[in-house]
Amino acid sequence: MRMITVSVNLLAAGLLSTTLSVSSASAQSSANYPWCLMTGPAQSCFYISMAQCMASRRGAGDFCEPNNTYVGNTYPWSYGYRAPQ
Secondary structure (H helix, E strand, C coil): CHHHHHHHHHHHHHHHHHHHHHHHHHHHHHCCCCEEEEECCEEEEEECCHHHHHHCCCCCCCEEEECCCCCCCCCCCCCCCCCCC
């Protein structure tokens, strides 16, 4: 009986840690957009343009600002450009 309880607890701990690691990874990836909507203490950086961010404002105290953690395109050339050979 004790062995079953220990096994169930280990399984629950493993599932919890997996859930937490997946949710933190998705939070990090969602921050790679150039504009953030600031709503009181909350910050949501899901906007490609300032116009898109401004259209999402809900209250008078909401405002948009550039995302200071935005990385941008990491490729040395754009997708439409062919590198010299």
